[in-house]
Amino acid sequence: MSRARAFLTSHGLDLLIVVTAAVTVGGTLLRDDLEHPDGLRFLIGLVGITGSVLVLLARRRFPFAAPAATWLVCAALSFMDGQLIANGAGILIAGMGAAVLLGSVRNASLARLGLVIATAGAVTVVRNAPDSTTDDFISVPVMFGLGWLVGWALRERTERTEAAEERARLAEVEREAAARVAVAEERGRIARELHDVVAHAVSVIVLQVGAVRHRMPDSAAADREALRDVEEAGRTALTEMRRLLAAMRDDDAGPELGPSPGLDHLDRLVRDVRAAGLDVRVEVRGLPVDLPRGLDLSAYRIVQEALTNSLKHSGADRAEVVVEYAPDELCLQVRDHGRAVERSRIDGIDGGHGLVGIRERIKLFDGALSVGPAPGGGFLLRARLPLGGAS
Known part of the structure; x- marks a missing residue:
């Protein structure tokens, strides 16, 4: 059929x-x-x-x-x-x-x-x-003229339909282009933040190698020379990394003078969000452990983006954040109690980074993300970050 x-x-x-x-x-x-x-x-x-x-x-x-x-x-x-x-x-x-x-x-x-x-x-x-007959000279041309009018009406309808389809196609192309730009910008932002973390670690390594080299006796000249080479390589890598960081930063963005935030800064984030009108409650489950600096920073950014998304789009007056330390992974959950979820929120196309940044950070650590309507209304975000993959 x-x-x-x-x-x-x-x-x-x-x-x-x-x-x-x-x-x-x-x-x-x-x-x-x-x-x-x-x-x-x-x-x-x-x-x-x-x-x-x-x-x-x-x-x-x-x-x-x-x-x-x-x-x-x-x-x-x-x-x-x-x-x-x-x-x-x-x-x-x-x-x-x-x-x-x-x-x-x-x-x-x-x-x-x-x-x-x-x-x-x-x-x-x-x-x-x-x-x-005489009537045929009027009725027959009029009959075929009406047929022509039907075709004219179909032509205009087809043109309107095709114009609407073209607008939809262009809108889809623009949406995909905006998504690609947002992903690229967020990846650049993530790279700058992680380069800051790595640069700090390399600086510590260089200082420690230099301190060890100076404490070694003169009899270990060969070992001191090897450590000198390590120290010089570290300083060169640090210089190149700082040059790369300077190139990656926006022209109008100043240097990052403060320490990179982590989950230990959640209290300050919650105060700021509450001041903006969203009542946030935080629950920590399990025994907190020391997280790798990059993963700790990304976990903080995920919670920050999720709360910002709720504040901007949901119209909610309260939200809950759950941070769960499992033996092999870190689980994050953010739920608000706002209105029904719009597709733009799920796709992360909200004029900023939105969920694009969350997805990119979770992909960086081979984690998993689940977003969508929460049972009983509102919006629910769950993220899992394996601890083994971050080391």
Whole structure:
């Protein structure tokens, strides 16, 4: 059934044109009126009237020329045999279809020219018909003119539909571009923060190596020289890392003078969020352990982004934060009690980093993220950060 429906959708009109042409040929062959021609004139009329219908099969490639040819050929054949065109049921159907197609031509000037061709052709056929009346000179052109108007209306509807689809496509492209930019910006932000952490660690290593080298006796000259090489390599790496950090920072962003925050700074974050109007409660489960500096920073940023997202979008007046220290992972949960979740919140397309930053930080530590509507209403975010993958 689905194949038949697909075939009719794609080729149904073509099938109707072929059937119409067959009906036209049959009606022409079965004519028994005294005025019907014979011999060469009959053959020319049969071929012409059949071709005037089948030419509509080329409507996709020639949207104006094909239906215009139907009317021009019919008008020309009416001079040879007026009865051939005027009394053919298949020709009536083909003429109406051609009028509709002429009205639906994309080029408005060609569509208007198509109206002239259809109405002039109809008047010509009526004039050459042997049994036409005065009323036919009005009713027949008006009938095909109405068919043209149907095509014109379909043309405008198609243009509006395609314009809406194009706007939707452009909006989707812009949304994807904005998402890529947000991901790139957030990755840069994460890299700057982690480079700060690594630079600090390298500085400590260099200082410790230098201290050990100075305390070594003169008899361990070879070991002191090796430590000197380590110290020089560390200082070179530190210099290059600082140069890289300077290049990665925004032109209008100043240096990071304060220590990088971690989960031990949650109290200060909660105070700031409460001052902004969101009542936050924090629950810590399990025995807190010392976290790697990068993971600790990312965990803090995840909670910060989640609370900021709730504050900006949910309209909630309270939220809960759960920090759970498991043996092999750190689990974070942030839930607010605001209104129903909008798709833009779940996708993280909120004009800023949103959930994009959370996803990137969790991906960095091979963690897992779950976001969506919370049972009973509101928004729920769960994040798991493996402790083994951070070492």
